[in-house]
Amino acid sequence: MGGAKTDIKLISKGKRIDGRGFEELRPIKIEAGVLKRADGSCYLEWGKNKVLAAAYGPRECFPKHTQNSYRAKLTYRYNMAPFSTDDRKRPGPDRRSTEISKVSREALEKVVFLEYFPRTAIEVYVEVLQADAGTRCAALTAASVALADAGIPMRDLIVACAAGKVDDEIVLDLCQEEDNYGSADLPIAISPRTGQIHLMQMDGTLTRKEFSTAFEMAQKGCLKVNELQKKALKDKYEKIGEEYGTE
Amino acid sequence: MEQSDIIWEVKKDAIRRMVKSGKRSDGRTGDEYRKIEFIEGYIPKSPGSCLIKMGNTQVLVGVKADVGEPYDDSPGRGNLSTSCELSPLASPDFSVGPPGEMSIEIARVVDRGIRESKMIDMDKLCITEGKEVWTLMVDIHVLDHDGNLTDAASMAAVKALSNAYLPKYEDGKVLYTKQGENVPVKEQPVSCSFVKIDETNILDPVLEEEKVMDAQITIVTTSKGEICAIQKSGSGTYSREEIEGMVDKAIERGKEIRKNYW
Numbered sequence: 131m132g133g134a135k136t137d138i139k140l141i142s143k144g145k146r147i148d149g150r151g152f153e154e155l156r157p158i159k160i161e162a163g164v165l166k167r168a169d170g171s172c173y174l175e176w177g178k179n180k181v182l183a184a185a186y187g188p189r190e191c192f193p194k195h196t197q198n199s200y201r202a203k204l205t206y207r208y209n210m211a212p213f214s215t216d217d218r219k220r221p222g223p224d225r226r227s228t229e230i231s232k233v234s235r236e237a238l239e240k241v242v243f244l245e246y247f248p249r250t251a252i253e254v255y256v257e258v259l260q261a262d263a264g265t266r267c268a269a270l271t272a273a274s275v276a277l278a279d280a281g282i283p284m285r286d287l288i289v290a291c292a293a294g295k296v297d298d299e300i301v302l303d304l305c306q307e308e309d310n311y312g313s314a315d316l317p318i319a320i321s322p323r324t325g326q327i328h329l330m331q332m333d334g335t336l337t338r339k340e341f342s343t344a345f346e347m348a349q350k351g352c353l354k355v356n357e358l359q360k361k362a363l364k365d366k367y368e369k370i371g372e373e374y375g376t377e
Numbered sequence: 378m379e380q381s382d383i384i385w386e387v388k389k390d391a392i393r394r395m396v397k398s399g400k401r402s403d404g405r406t407g408d409e410y411r412k413i414e415f416i417e418g419y420i421p422k423s424p425g426s427c428l429i430k431m432g433n434t435q436v437l438v439g440v441k442a443d444v445g446e447p448y449d450d451s452p453g454r455g456n457l458s459t460s461c462e463l464s465p466l467a468s469p470d471f472s473v474g475p476p477g478e479m480s481i482e483i484a485r486v487v488d489r490g491i492r493e494s495k496m497i498d499m500d501k502l503c504i505t506e507g508k509e510v511w512t513l514m515v516d517i518h519v520l521d522h523d524g525n526l527t528d529a530a531s532m533a534a535v536k537a538l539s540n541a542y543l544p545k546y547e548d549g550k551v552l553y554t555k556q557g558e559n560v561p562v563k564e565q566p567v568s569c570s571f572v573k574i575d576e577t578n579i580l581d582p583v584l585e586e587e588k589v590m591d592a593q594i595t596i597v598t599t600s601k602g603e604i605c606a607i608q609k610s611g612s613g614t615y616s617r618e619e620i621e622g623m624v625d626k627a628i629e630r631g632k633e634i635r636k637n638y639w
Contacts (some may be wrong), residue, residue: 229485327614
């Protein structure tokens with residue numbers, strides 16, 4: 131958490147700084163199949179976040195010594211564009227993006243049928259074009275749509291969402307101001323079909339009770355976002371159907 | 378596959394069976410730490426240091442302080458930076474080179490615990506607002522890797538910071554050999570890591586348990602029993618009840634560590 135001090139009132143009269151209620155998500159738009167060359171892709175807007183994800187594979191695995199004889203190798207690259215933040219972000223991987231890439235890859239490993247494609251590589255590349263808090267959740271949500279769009283067999287669509295603490299209130303889906311000046315952030319990713327937790331991180335301070343409240347709120351948020359993921363995939367095929375005529 | 382992994386492939390089943398039946402290779406129960414030994418001030422040339430021995434795991438943490446510029450968004454606060462070195466002397470699986478995912482993750486989780494628990498009074502590390510502040514550098518050196526590096530590193534870092542001092546700062550010069558004020562410490566977070574093997578979660582894993590784990594979770598708690606950092610890693614998954622249960626245990630174990638060692 132930023133934990134910085136501020137005079138800005140983050141919550142007044144039961145509304146948040148951007149006018150949302152405590153359990154309200156920012157507006158989300160998801161579109162599948164937006165890139166021509168990638169095997170699968172997804173464009174996602176989540177509040178002011180703009181994220182583009184591309185998926186490849188299964189394809190040949192390089193370098194060869196990293197091949198696994200039992201399953202496909204999954205790679206995940208989370209990258210922030212230099213122009214995505216207020217200051218220019220130095221291009222290339224840093225410690226933060228390395229950590230996010232690692233936990234996001236691990237969140238996907240159990241839902242992709244990696245064992246179907248030994249010795250191959252399945253790769254996900256996510257570019258954060260504009261960042262506004264909650265980019266790891268937006269990126270992971272887009273990544274699973276891109277993987278599905280690439281036709282890669284999966285057990286479920288992983289979906290991510292965060293809850294946090296702002297001005298002593300537990301709220302869903304923190305925006306930039308809330309992230310900078312709030313006191314806790316709890317991003318999680320779940321598999322909606324099983325309810326299992328695939329990713330969990332937390333920073334800030336929460337009491338035991340607040341933790342449970344935030345956990346439950348984030349889970350509910352995930353389920354809402356999951357509906358939008360499914361709709362994006364269906365919409366893509368409906369569009370194709372309209373173009374070619376359905377009979 | 379790394380060289381020593383072949384042995385683990387053979388041992389895996391045995392360890393799995395043992396954990397399933399509620400036993401562990403060193404006779405501990407599922408939620409028991411290994412014996413911990415702290416040697417504070419191990420490196421007298423460092424303003425703060427601690428060597429931790431947690432079973433066979435050994436981690437050395439040194440703290441250095443220097444004067445630098447504050448960040449734009451926190452002109453009146455000091456800085457903290459944490460790094461972790463996984464040298465080949467600690468394990469045949471480690472190699473030299475730039476920090477990998479594992480060392481970055483350990484450093485960032487330790488950093489998060491210290492930062493979010495508000496262990497250090499960052500306001501007191503300000504010398505001239507907007508111009509000069511103290512930067513604390515916490516360097517984690519793993520010496521012998523027998524599992525649970527995150528907890529070992531975190532505990533050693535907390536101890537090292539707690540006994541650290543700032544050098545004297547006079548006329549714009551840092552006098553590194555002269556002892557000034559102590560590092561302003563307000564809190565001592567405790568890190569608590571569990572690994573999941575099949576359906577069982579066990580505290581403070583040794584290396585052979587880590588080698589067969591499905592997932593790992595680190596929960597850092599404060600003296601007030603609050604949660605200040607969590608990191609789930611590994612490809613395995615958890616149910617909500619499992620996580621809630623481990624959070625309760627982490628709070629309990631945190632109290633125990635504070636009572637016995639702090």
